[in-house]
Amino acid sequence: MSEEITRMPAVALRGMTILPSMIVHFDVSRDKSIKAIEQAMTADQKLFVVTQRDPEASDPGIDDLYHIGTVVEIKQLVKLPKNIIRVLVEGLERAELLEMEVSAGYLDAKVATFPDVKDQDYPGKGDEVGQQAMIRNLKELFQKYAQANGKISQELVRQIMEIEDLEHLTDQIAIHIPLYYEEKQRILEAVFLYDRYEELCVILANEENIMRIKVQLQEKVKARIDKNQKEYILREQLKLIREELGDDTTLDDAQHFLEETEKLTAGEEVKEKIRKEIKRFSNSAGNTSEAGVIRGYIETLLEMPWDKMSEDNEDISAARKQLDQDHYGLEKVKERVLEFLAVRTLTRKGDSPILCLVGPPGTGKTSIAKSIAEALNKQYVRICLGGVRDEAEIRGHRRTYVGAMPGRIANGLKMAGVKNPLMLLDEVDKVSSDYKGDTSSALLEVLDPEQNVRFRDHYIEIPVDLSEVLFIATANDVQGIPRPLLDRMELIEISSYTENEKLHIAKEHLLKKQIRKHGLENYTFTVSDGALKKMITSYTREAGVRGLERRIGEICRKAAKEILEEKKTAVRITESNLSRYLGKERYHVEKANEKDEVGIVRGLAWTSVGGVTLQVEVNCMPGKGDFKLTGQIGDVMKESAQTAISYIRSVGDKWNIDRGFFREHDIHIHIPEGAVPKDGPSAGITMATAILSAITEIPVRADVAMTGEITLRGRVLPIGGLKEKLLAAKNAGMHRVLVPEKNRVDVQEISGEIKKGLDIRFMENMDEVLELALCSQK
Template sequence: MNEISMPVVALRGLTILPEMVVHFDVSRECSINAVNAAMEEEGQKLFLTAQKDPEIDMPEAEDLHKIGCVAVIKQIIKLPKNILRVLVAGECRAEFTEFEMTDPYYRAIICELPDENQLSDLVAVQADNPKIQGMCRSLQELYNNFIMWHPKYPRDMVKQISEYRDLHKLVDAVAANVPLHYTDLQDILEERDLMERYDLLSYKLVHEIQVMNIKEEIQNKVKERVDKHQRDYILREQLKLIREELGEESTVSDADEFKEKAEKLNAPEEVKEKLLKEISRFRSSMNSPAENGVIRTYIETMLEMPWDTMSEDCHDIVRAREILDRDHYGLEQVKERVLEFLAVRALAEKGNSPILCLVGPPGTGKTSIARSLATALDKKYVRISLGGVRDEAEIRGHRKTYVGAMPGRIANGLKTAGVKNPLMLLDEIDKVSNDYKGDTFSALLEVLDSEQNNKFRDHYLEVPLDLSEVFFVTTANTLQTIPGPLLDRMEVIEISSYTDNEKVHIAVDHLIPKQLKKHGIKPEQLTISKGAVEKIVRNYTREAGVRQLERKVGEICRKSAREILEDKKNRIRVTETNLHKYLGKEKYQYQMANETDEVGIVRGLAWTSVGGVTLQIEVNVMPGKGQITLTGKLGDVMKESARTGISYIRSIGESYGLEEDYFEKHDIHIHIPEGAVPKDGPSAGITMATAILSAVTGRKVHADVAMTGEITLRGRVLPIGGVKEKLLAAKNAGIQKVLVPVENERDVKELSTEITRGLEIVPVSRMEEVLEHALVKGETE
């Protein structure tokens, strides 16, 4: 073995192997001088050996490993602060025999260390030896597995290593390209026997792979064993700090606040469980703003609902009666029903709240009655307008999965009231409509059924809502459009038209004070006489309620306010004589009873949406071919009544002296004046029959008689509706005697004497009785 003297560089924490190309930084002065000296010598070689203790700054021979690596300097880069970066390539392993300090660097006498079995037959024929081939493949697989744990290691080396077929070169290449600790590399460097070095390298690789596997298993177990509450606490604190830095409200603190409110909420356990579940979802949805917002809205809605919060009802019946009488004139049936409810509540302490349906023409005070009921009962008042509602979700709510989902109007009404026992007015229930989105009437069935509404399901809330304590009041103008099953669940109270006297009382006691206050006029500045109010009712309005009357009073107040400011008047008095100055000429005149008895003219009575009216039916008979003409814009029902009346008259014509072919030789024309106004209904049958008989026989009809009722082919008189309104119309027209069906006699008895006073009301059951009272005896034209 040749001994060579060359400069020495002592490495700290680094071992260089043959076939290894690596760079390292040199900062010690002796090492820099050694590098410079090597650059000046032939071959530019260095002897590189590792220090046993990296902390020693000036090592001696005993502080160095005797076996190192001879390397060729490939590149030197000068760095700041007198540092050299040296790139070297390892050539062969060597051992120093002498070590000396040649100022200013170390030199050593070294000798190369060849592999002990390098020339053996096994190595010489390794290309054809199956054992050597198997060893190569095994080492290559170990290298691949080892590199998998180091994802940042260059992948091009994997392909290069896989191409080696020489075991000696493969062992050196693998050892030079695995990131092992420098002490492990030193052990490999000092092993001269190729087979032993192979075994040692394989062991080191397998050991490292097992260590990495065990490390991963431990990390997984540690992650699994981390206490969940502690982890949540750490994450919560981190999130809190981040949001504080961003200046945002803390979602976690909101969740804690929601949880605290949920635990204090006065609600059933089912509701609380649902709330706590949603709050848990709210905590975990912080990374999804859209979902977080939906859940937040739901939780806030649930917390605002009055699940078991109730207000105390007033059981003072005397006080309730005073409030109802103060706010409304008349309406005795409604007041009695409310007082009955109060009495039952006071005795039984709890009972099913009634579901009232107030039915009547517009302007009769149905909505204001509900407000007065709430005041009398000391209940919270909620009004829900159902006019035009056609989506079932308006009642039952939208499911949370829809964008913009919200509770139904019933649930929202309870949330607005803040208690579970308010008075809830469902206004205009007859104007609910249906479309492809569902049947709104059917959705109301559960709401207005006292046997079902204690577990009402709102699609948005998803938990049962108790509506059994709610006092429902509904209003409608007509019962015709309300389905039977829904109508069956409500207690119907009819509010009929106001009489003229009632309208005067309402105007004096309620409307005039209200309008004076609204227009800023003091009572002593404007006075409207009772006679003026009566004239407004009679000649300026025609309605069942009092809305138009209130508008007329408001018109007087506006004109009076102008006079007070422009003309500096201190007091204004409106009477019958100067009423035209404020309201203009009269708009309506009652069609008074005829002064003389006439042939073929009969006064009938009809019901309209604005009250009762009188209809003058005229019949003319002319020579012709038996044609019947009907004019006056009559509906199908009235046309059928006219034909029925004619058939009845023909059947009894002989008893009145009519020839058999009379109706074949004469044309009959039936007309009802005001042809632009549509007319229909089943209550004009006896009126048209009487007019026809009068015309064909020439007998006069009493001018002071009016009648209403339907006729059959055999002359029976059938009952009709709207008796109160029809009698009011007859009274206003100056009629003395009114013929009504005998079956409506019970309706007449329920009327106040104010309406029936001055009228002779005659019940009739057959057409013969009608003719007896209507036709003037013995007089013909």
């Protein structure tokens, strides 16, 4: 065999091998390759192409290339976008790469061609019968391959079967069958005809066997399953492939769950339960519905934070700073939280308290819970209980039911990802009971420190430790919380805000929040203190600040419209122009009467929006001794009025009241604003004073307000809601307030800001009340 050595431009191919007689195109983008093609076009259009051993190599050297390549002739060039050239070439002959260097920016290769490839001795060489045997064998293998493949055209098969030259037959089969570039490279490196023939026979036989096995696998799968069950088909195919290959490296779902179980931070009891469920899951592969239920249960167990905990903040100063920054006032709540943090820091353990924040709407109960979570560095989970009637919402559904799921408590733990989050039970006083179960009773196990160490959710079934959870409940009214549930919680009352507190909250929190919300940060938008005070007194009537925030949002919206419509750069809201933004004033504080009057007494009452003053008016007129009550008075206040009448009749001689007066006169008690329902055990002394004043015609001091219940013997009983009532008295301009002696402790706990300017007197009996309330005695 004679070799011809020559030099020519070279291109390294990625994942592609070109054989002699093959016409094919490929894209080039590397600068060296483009310059090599340009150099070939300026010469005889011949190019040496050789395949890279590693397709990912960007700058291959001679050791990174196969040593046998192909000399090709360039037929056509097409320029594509992004500096890419598509080249159409025809393979001419094999060549061996001897040397390679970079010359003028392209690969210059020294190659040796093989002009004669029939010099090797092989069985049947020169023998017509041997040649024919090789041709027939090759054709038979190709025909079997084409039948198994199913994608080889009949026209190509016919053309191949008509070839009678062994070399031409070998080359044409190698060119037209789809092979990986490594297999084509092996054919290319078989320089001698017999070597090429053997290599091609092995490839055809292997490919035919692979396709036959593939068909057998498909037939086995098809025999086992229903055609409509797509998911089942895929699983059976995977199973059979693993059986045939003996491949145990790929983990199925059950093995994956087992791995996750071993990684789980949980006790052995929990892990053993999960392992049993995984075994059931493995045995239910043929039952899709059952497997889906078990899968959901296992995934839920793996997502639960059995023994996973977050690290609490131990810096009390930082926690105090966070709470003060987020909320103005609420000192009792803050102190209780800091006490809990101090105990937890000293003991490294301790039962988490069950705190219950009780107060009117809008006083910040929910938001303070979120601030506590941030201050203690705890995960925060909020569970709204308002209107929850189904016990399964708390305890979860049993897995025997369709669509079963964990209860809200267990689901909250799963969302938190740790076993010691802060869990807010919002509106705990609004849970209800019906035929589906008693929701409040289900909460007993959650909130009882003696029981929640092993809380049992019906879905999860494994006891869950809730002792590390910091529960905070919120409620508007203590009366709505069942007594057994209330007994397990530590009550912290959040009462109404004073005007000064509302002003601070508006300036430090609400105004900034609404400015951000309405996109006014880049404009000069200011609200004066006077405007805020007027909003508080004349445009809202509430215990909290929710309505105040709405009013601030309203002026922000109107300011935003002004800025865009009138091209303003600054808007200032003052007391004088506030009505332009909010309209006329909606509420007016009922001030103290200007003069002392007979039969009119100012009482104090607690409502859901704070304290108010109520005028009790009494008239006596000739009649038959009838007794009338008007003004939407409730049953409790009616009893107070009747008790007051009985008391006045019992002391009539002391006040020189004619014994026949009650037979000859009618007494009418009225509380104005008749459309508003009124009730409560705190108007007894007010009614008694008004009745005595009307009967004796002694005026009542206009600057005196009072609250307290009366007994038949004239004793004054304690009342609740004292802070709100004193606040209402102060806003009304009252000078003196009469309260029960037994409420002295409550008054001491009220801030000096509220008591400032009030003359608070403590009463034990009605004689003391009348002495201070009546102007003079006849």
